[in-house]
Ligand SMILES: Nc1ncnc2c1ncn2[C@@H]1O[C@H](COP(=O)(O)OP(=O)(O)OP(=O)(O)O)[C@@H](O)[C@H]1O
């Protein structure tokens with residue numbers, strides 16, 4: 001597959017079984033994200049945005065079709081292969097940050113590095129770099145409870161980029177933030193794209209957030225219905 | 231281990247729950263340690279020593295045993311009459327003499343229980359004294375005391391606690407008014423102490439003094455012997471080299487016509503204790519097979535409960551860890567590790583703590599019955615704590631850990647609606 005394409009979703013369907021009935025969430029959806037693109041995914045609640053994001057992040061398997069990230073067809077990997085792949089190749093930013101409350105900002109960011117064969121010194125270096133990028137060098141030893149929402153999300157972003165993955169996926173990263181903090185987070189995501197050349201796939205309900213993306217896809221009932229180039 | 235810090239920090243998440251779990255573990259491990267120590271202690275006490283056995287000769291049909299002192303001469307020889315008979319290598323006689331300093335009022339503060347015996351047998355036949363190292367201070371004290379008892383027939387050696395209770399010191403003289411040998415009141419002089427611990431409450435006197443008092447009674451009462459004159463020997467101990475000679479000496483004595491009124495029996499210390507424990511057989515069986523396993527199960531349940539609550543609360547967190555790339559096995563290690571850390575730490579603290587407390591601080595718990603040695607917790611308790619704490623933690627947390635590692639990320643984050 002072309003070196004220019006970072007994510008390729010190919011005729012993907014996804015259905016969930018709830019009791020005896022089967023719910024079709026995605027039906028034959030295809031999309032491609034070029035390397036370095038900042039893609040926004042919009043759509044009404046329940047349209048399958050998170051489901052799509054989970055497939056791209058290798059957190060779930062499609063019922064049909066295939067998902068490629070870089071040169072890897074992740075829809076064929078086993079659970080532990082996917083785990084190892086995620087550590088190195090994917091950063092995930094959550095709406096509700098999902099930091100571990102018992103750990104300091106530093107330790108939260110260090111978590112993914114514990115899975116890699118790195119020395120303590122190398123880990124420290126990478127954690128400090130990541131926290132510096134998000135502008136939290138002065139909050140290393142604060143716990144999530146002692147940080148504002150915006151600051152927590154920045155720790156979340158530092159955790160997502162600390163292993164230097166090519167792809168960042170974010171599920172409503174500003175959904176829980178006030179306008180000012182949201183603005184800062186969006187600026188930060190833009191920087192990740194322009195300065196660190198990350199590919200970003202972001203789900204959002206917020207038109208202002210979407211406006212910052214290079215391209216916006218609209219999802220409705222498991223299908224792409226509209227494409228807007230910014 | 232990079233995960234260790236993570237595991238440790240997770241335990242601080244809910245301090246109350248972690249401490250309660252730890253506390254519960256400690257209490258239960260403590261009980262298991264006690265139960266196992268007691269069972270081991272009894273098993274040890276009832277296990278026949280294969281060599282260097284002490285045979286105990288006592289009256290066959292009556293408790294307490296009271297034999298005529300005249301038996302001693304022949305019994306000490308193992309009733310050997312024929313050339314092929316074997317003789318014990320050492321022996322001692324026991325006469326229990328009890329009395330108080332105040333003839334009218336008996337209190338714990340003024341009573342004395344003395345073993346009347348041949349003084350030098352303190353050095354060779356007494357449990358816990360016979361094997362004192364030759365250079366030890368205790369041995370030196372004891373040798374000096376034995377010499378004093380031999381020189382001074384009225385001498386008495388007192389255990390340290392007894393001496394304090396009686397408020398006496400070496401050199402003091404006083405009269406013991408006997409309650410088991412009425413009117414045989416002996417004036418004694420404290421000439422030394424018995425080695426510490428096991429004999430702290432005991433006293434030892436020269437048997438000759440006691441026997442001459444029994445004789446003197448007869449003279450004073452116009453040839454009328456003391457009512458107990460023929461019942462002045464409670465036990466005889468004989469040392470034999472092995473089980474085979476024990477059996478033979480026992481047969482020699484039991485078949486001898488000399489010991490018919492009263493008849494005698496020959497036992498080993500362990501068989502004596504076994505007979506005594508026979509009465510508690512069901513209780514001991516219950517302790518081993520019901521109580522101990524029940525505690526282990528309870529412990530596993532306590533841990534399982536705490537860990538599964540904590541796992542349920544942290545579903546999202548495990549899902550996040552999975553998103554970050556933690557593999558199921560690694561998540562399992564985190565959960566098991568938490569349980570193991572609590573279980574092992576509390577187990578070792580509890581079992582090791584009871585070992586320290588009972589053995590080092592209290593110096594053992596005396597058993598007030600039979601010829602039991604002091605009760606000690608074996609050093610193995612440290613391992614028991616580790617194994618019981620760790621084992622039950624593992625069993626208790628296995629299922630919660632399994633649940634945690636099976637967390638499905640897409641379901642945890644799905645906003646089902
Ligand atoms: N694990 C699951 N099991 C069953 N149903 C699921 C699961 N995950 C998602 N669904 C269903 O799939 C549909 C799409 O869910 P999804 O979370 O992808 O929507 P969304 O577009 O992210 O919505 P929102 O904007 O509210 O986050 C919903 O009807 C949801 O109930």
Ligand SMILES: [Mg+2]
Pocket residue numbers: 049050051171645
């Ligand atoms: Mg969603």
